[in-house]
Amino acid sequence: MYRKKAASLFAVLALTAVSTLGCSSGGGAEEAGAVAPSASEDQTPVTIQYWHAHADVQLEGLNYMLAEFKKKYPWITVEPVYQGAYADLHKKLLAAVAAKEVPAVTNVEVASIPNFGEGGIFMDLNPYIKRDKMDVNDFSQGMLKAYAYNNKQYGLPLIVSANVFIYNKTMFDKEGIKPPQTWEEIEPFAQKLTKKEGSNVSRYAFSVPGWDMWYAETWMRNGGGTPLTDDNKSGVDQPNSVKFMKKFREWMDKGYLQMGYGKGASDTMRQMFFDEKVGMVMHTSALIKWYMENAKFEIGVLFPPGDQKRISHIGGAGIAVMDMVPQNQKEAAWKFVEFMTAPDNNIKWADYTGYLPTRKSAITSAEGTEYFSKKPQYKAVFENFDNVIGRPQHPNYPAAIEVLKNAIGNILLDNKDVETEFKAAAKGMNEVLEDN
């Protein structure tokens, strides 16, 4: 019994190690050559698996795309397999690589590209892009680059989101307020919108999530700073990187800004917005559709206000081909990737999923114009289409940025000094970045 108990302790170990079953010899993925095999006219039936993270709401769109794909390539059968959210999908993918039983195509969350890229488990799409003359300039350049690592294109953007402000348009119109486009405009805007009696704030002008550094990074970059320098060192202690947090401190003290921290903070922020206790909230564009469906008032969308720059960070997932599959599957998988990201269905796909279109030509097409007239909220993002950029790329970055998250937590929860915390965070981040 005792031994049994001791063994049960290894539930977590099994989690790690089961994913390694059968891989002691190392599942080496051969690097794709610089030149793709010439386009094959072979129409022998082939079946490929597509591991995805498309939740129920996206399934209608996925089924539509699969049906359209089948019409175009009747000899290729795509078997979609839902593998849960990104984290679950990644875990299963790791286990599949270890077992050498991989799907041909998969979704990959954008922040994991460096780690998967280092492992060389995805096929470099560049030779195929070149061979089939895919017009990659038609993609939003920031979105495209987010899926490249070490000069290899490991995937293409598929379900892309960006961080945006979602605002209560009805409230803004009533108050005669326009959403701020720059940091300078924030002060007068917030002054007008905030409702405060003594220290009791009944309505905040805006809210920024403190629980996910995805948002803070955007502010940092817009202030002219950077979380990661070109030589892979932390940049969070640079004056321009600290600037946004000093502003936040000031805005919080004045009662303009509500900044949630911790796990339930997202729910609180959403509820406060619906209860009109906050005028606008920073959130993912993937939720624009959800906000529009659930709010009792009209929704507007604002691209994050700029200072030195005006960018927003990319989120969501892309689509990638596994390097381990046989050549006929690779060819079929590439056709599927090409189809899923092509301009033809780009608007329809975005409309179904609530994510952003990725192609410039799709946006300017007749379908695109109709889409924007139906959903003007998305226009805010497309006016800044090339300014939706990827997050810093380094295999240790996801762990390193947690250090900054703790620093921001210290500032928010314990009222610690901004400058001191960011300096300490830079030191801590460097230790994590250098830890190999």
Add this chain to the structure above:
Amino acid sequence: MEIQSVAAEELRLPTRRRKTRYRMIASFKDFSLVCPALLFLGVFTYYPLLFSVYISFTDWNLVKPAKKFVGLLNYEKLLTDPKLYHVLKITFVYTILDVVLTLAIGLLLALLLNVNSRVYNTMRLFIFMPHYISMVIASMVFVWILNNQYGIMNKSLSLFGMEPVHWLDSTSNAIWGLIMVSLWKGVGFTMIIFLAGLRGIPVEYYEASSIDGANKWQQFLHVTLPLLSPTTLFLLITSFISSMQVFQSVDVMTDGGPLESTKVMVYWIYQMAFRDFRAGRSSALVILFFFIIIALTIVQFVLSRKKVHYEG
């Protein structure tokens, strides 16, 4: 013909050898019966366990095809990392609070509800019911219950004129949020096991002690508690191990935060392996944690040896 000659040969063997042979056949039979279970354990428990030991000496990142041998580097890095001691502290604090409260409340409920009637049966049913609810679902519900602005907990407190409490977004309270969900789910099970233990205590002991003039409290101290000690030891060890391994509630309710105030060991192992892709180091942490739990369990056994009374 052939069978006959084999039988005859058997008879010619000395008695001792014959006996040994029969014993071997019998043990082989026994062994073959447990084989499927052993195979299952071997593939899903012991092989991963041994493989993790191997990985802990490498720099493997889950995706790299090659696993470079790095010796004790992973262990060295962990043992010199102050975070290890912080995480251990959090894990112990959580475990102690959780185990003590679960056992104390479970015992109290068992004593209160140790009556056979329909009303008491229904009460026991209600207290036991959360045991069937998945921890993930319970945690999701508690995230809302404990929401500082909209949660029912703070609304209830405000009815008594109390200030709202920051449950999950405060470094000092978040751990209590985790304990709350664990208690809500766990006390019912503890109560049932204690009830079974209580019912196993012969009535004669109570009768004898009451004749000797013992009051209820003395009976509880000198009859109930000592005779419940095997049950208590069982619950202590099982809840100790499961509390040390807490993961789901942390993942759903706090993400180890705020400010790493609820970063427990298994959650750290998980993050290290699947967020940071450090399979080597996280395996080393698993091994370290394994020995810590083994050591503490042995300590519990040894300490409890004198205090546990097995009836008869």
